[in-house]
Amino acid sequence: MYRNIQCLIQCKKLIFIVLFLAPFAYAKHYSLSADSIESQLPIVLATLEDGDSISIPPGNFRFTRALNVVAKKIQIAGAGSRNTVLDFSAQKDGAQAILARGWDIRLKGFSIIAPIGDGLVIRNSARVSLEDIYVDMNRPGGSKNGAYGIYPVRSQHISMRNLKATGASDAGIYLGQSKFAIISNCEAYQNVAGINIENSVHVSVENNHLHHNTTGIFTTSLPDMIYPFSEDLQFKSNVIENNNGKNFSTKGTLMHGITPGIGMLLIATHNAQIAENKFNGNKIQDVLIDDYYYLNRPPHPGTFKPAVGNTRLGNNSIKIPISINKKYEKQLCKETNSIINYTIIEGSELRSLEDECKNKSVSVIKAKEAKVQEPKFNNTIKH
Amino acid sequence: MRLRNILYIINYSVAALYISFTYPAAAQHNDPPRLLSDWNIYSISSDKISLTHNMHPYLLKTPLFTDYAWKWRAFTLPKEKKIKVYKNGNFIYPEGTILIKTFYYPLAQNSQTDVRLSTQPKKWVYTINTKYYKPIETRILSFHNDKWSPYVYKWNTESSEAYLHPQGDSVPLDAIDRHERTIQFNYQIPGRPQCSECHGGYNERNDTNPLGPSYLQTNIEVHANGKNINQMTYWLKNDMLAMNAKVEDVTLSREREYLHVNCGHCHNEYGTANSSRLYLDKEVTGFFHLGFCKPSVAAGKGTLGLKYDIEPGFPEKSILIQRLKSTQASIKMPEIGRTLVDEYGVAMLENWIRQSTHSNNNCQN
Numbered sequence: 101m102y103r104n105i106q107c108l109i110q111c112k113k114l115i116f117i118v119l120f121l122a123p124f125a126y127a128k129h130y131s132l133s134a135d136s137i138e139s140q141l142p143i144v145l146a147t148l149e150d151g152d153s154i155s156i157p158p159g160n161f162r163f164t165r166a167l168n169v170v171a172k173k174i175q176i177a178g179a180g181s182r183n184t185v186l187d188f189s190a191q192k193d194g195a196q197a198i199l200a201r202g203w204d205i206r207l208k209g210f211s212i213i214a215p216i217g218d219g220l221v222i223r224n225s226a227r228v229s230l231e232d233i234y235v236d237m238n239r240p241g242g243s244k245n246g247a248y249g250i251y252p253v254r255s256q257h258i259s260m261r262n263l264k265a266t267g268a269s270d271a272g273i274y275l276g277q278s279k280f281a282i283i284s285n286c287e288a289y290q291n292v293a294g295i296n297i298e299n300s301v302h303v304s305v306e307n308n309h310l311h312h313n314t315t316g317i318f319t320t321s322l323p324d325m326i327y328p329f330s331e332d333l334q335f336k337s338n339v340i341e342n343n344n345g346k347n348f349s350t351k352g353t354l355m356h357g358i359t360p361g362i363g364m365l366l367i368a369t370h371n372a373q374i375a376e377n378k379f380n381g382n383k384i385q386d387v388l389i390d391d392y393y394y395l396n397r398p399p400h401p402g403t404f405k406p407a408v409g410n411t412r413l414g415n416n417s418i419k420i421p422i423s424i425n426k427k428y429e430k431q432l433c434k435e436t437n438s439i440i441n442y443t444i445i446e447g448s449e450l451r452s453l454e455d456e457c458k459n460k461s462v463s464v465i466k467a468k469e470a471k472v473q474e475p476k477f478n479n480t481i482k483h
Numbered sequence: 484m485r486l487r488n489i490l491y492i493i494n495y496s497v498a499a500l501y502i503s504f505t506y507p508a509a510a511q512h513n514d515p516p517r518l519l520s521d522w523n524i525y526s527i528s529s530d531k532i533s534l535t536h537n538m539h540p541y542l543l544k545t546p547l548f549t550d551y552a553w554k555w556r557a558f559t560l561p562k563e564k565k566i567k568v569y570k571n572g573n574f575i576y577p578e579g580t581i582l583i584k585t586f587y588y589p590l591a592q593n594s595q596t597d598v599r600l601s602t603q604p605k606k607w608v609y610t611i612n613t614k615y616y617k618p619i620e621t622r623i624l625s626f627h628n629d630k631w632s633p634y635v636y637k638w639n640t641e642s643s644e645a646y647l648h649p650q651g652d653s654v655p656l657d658a659i660d661r662h663e664r665t666i667q668f669n670y671q672i673p674g675r676p677q678c679s680e681c682h683g684g685y686n687e688r689n690d691t692n693p694l695g696p697s698y699l700q701t702n703i704e705v706h707a708n709g710k711n712i713n714q715m716t717y718w719l720k721n722d723m724l725a726m727n728a729k730v731e732d733v734t735l736s737r738e739r740e741y742l743h744v745n746c747g748h749c750h751n752e753y754g755t756a757n758s759s760r761l762y763l764d765k766e767v768t769g770f771f772h773l774g775f776c777k778p779s780v781a782a783g784k785g786t787l788g789l790k791y792d793i794e795p796g797f798p799e800k801s802i803l804i805q806r807l808k809s810t811q812a813s814i815k816m817p818e819i820g821r822t823l824v825d826e827y828g829v830a831m832l833e834n835w836i837r838q839s840t841h842s843n844n845n846c847q848n
Contacts, residue, residue, distance in 0.1 A: 247783020
């Protein structure tokens, strides 16, 4: 009898194992063959169930319609961004090349070439990992490039590593209305903005190379969004250089008014830390910090605070003095509303803007060119 | 020992049964019928497609614009089950409900037929004649295991059968639009993952849900069986509907209704377009979120060089109108389900914006 009871317990264990594993038994792995991928991939994506994964072989594949991925716990992996090329130059339908939506989405190892609209769009999703993806927005035949290369919006927990974006007529990498994001080891060049962050919180931008854009990093807060400010931001160990490119964005967009030659532009942000970045060859300004009025946008609803506040600057390698709100040159020290709580850390010396203002009426706070360690790059994308 | 073996067998069979009861959806889901005729929705003859006896046709007050397509809607409920209506007019469907919609066009080569699109009375359709009409696709929403599953079937050229077609397609068409003009264009059948772009919009979890039918949309007079009847009265009488509460009346202007139906499924708080902060569903009350003097958010090429979603008095300066008028893939709105311009709808909205005034009539700048 005792042995039978033992068996019951053991069998129960077995049952539990079977029951827990059962859902995964339904998850499928699709390994697509290179000769039929153009017709097969849309079908596989259309029948994709939660938990499935797809691997795409090396090769150059052409698509005429946008690809949609709507599922949970899925992975789509190419054979590396240099090997698996998804070519959208003949795309006719769809506002973007790839649209993904769901939870636990992992995309890696492919490139998107010449999409008709945006490149890779992630909407209303959570736990998204993007890795080793190259988006080239340049359209053949000189027609206007799409706006956004990589575009996660209204999402949470986004990891973007080893991405490369070029040719976007708005932003190579755009992060909008999102929470908890890491952008690291990415490269963006020849876009209007290399990285654009709008109303996003808890964002870390580290070890990126942003060059030959109109502006390297553009971070801003706009009125009337789910997150009222872009706040709790960290910009660390980025190389931001030669961002003097022509502004080819569409008239009417936020980006259209941005003057070429600004390395990093912080507008109406809160709690931003800018440290150990290397700036070089940006013609107008390496770092420009200002409030919402800089954008010259229509008036905002009453609840929105246009001020910029709590920025910590430290140990950056800067060629041009940091500019804080040139427009408010005279009122700067009086109007604590427009700029509040500035701390400049040079080496170990801490100075607040209030202290600066006590001594002299300044608008431009000069940060000495600090000697910093070269930012480390583990970027595996070669170009 | 024998008892132990028996216990093993019992336990395993219980486990197997449990699995088959818990996850049949997955098994069924991966395996929908390949042929539309297997659903027992239509009976198809050489020149006619007819609804089977358990399917009930219905009509909507304001249908979504899909390239002037005609839409043949019907549903079926499991025996003795009813649709429940809640206060806000939303329907709650019983397990086993199937909603279907067939997109079809009057054919251009048969223009002598009685196609009077603009003067068509609201009439329940039980049969279409495939000599004069071409069915393109049939979409099915099946409510099973507390989950709506979408399926798309594409009709063959002879209109004798439709095949499961999840990947989407482009169909060249030569048809007649509602203004009785011949139109030639490529009709776009959406892919299955695109369903949730619109159908996943009214729910925080982005689950697929039916969009069209709701009390406000179905509470209309229709011509059926030789007389005029109210659809809701008919459903109530025939035990298909249960009123849980009195439905609150929402009176919307024609224009707002158009925006709700054509835009509101993405442009609402939970929808795919919620990042734009332009909300066009029926619940919106503030002018700002409706687009009045509202600057666009991260619209890229879609701004077309204009500043505001709606600039009161100036439809030509309103992004909303210009995107409705565009046929370029990266600019047009709605993003899917349309390759032609709804000239009637656009004209109505243009008029609305031209006549509209706003507290600060000229948006600044």
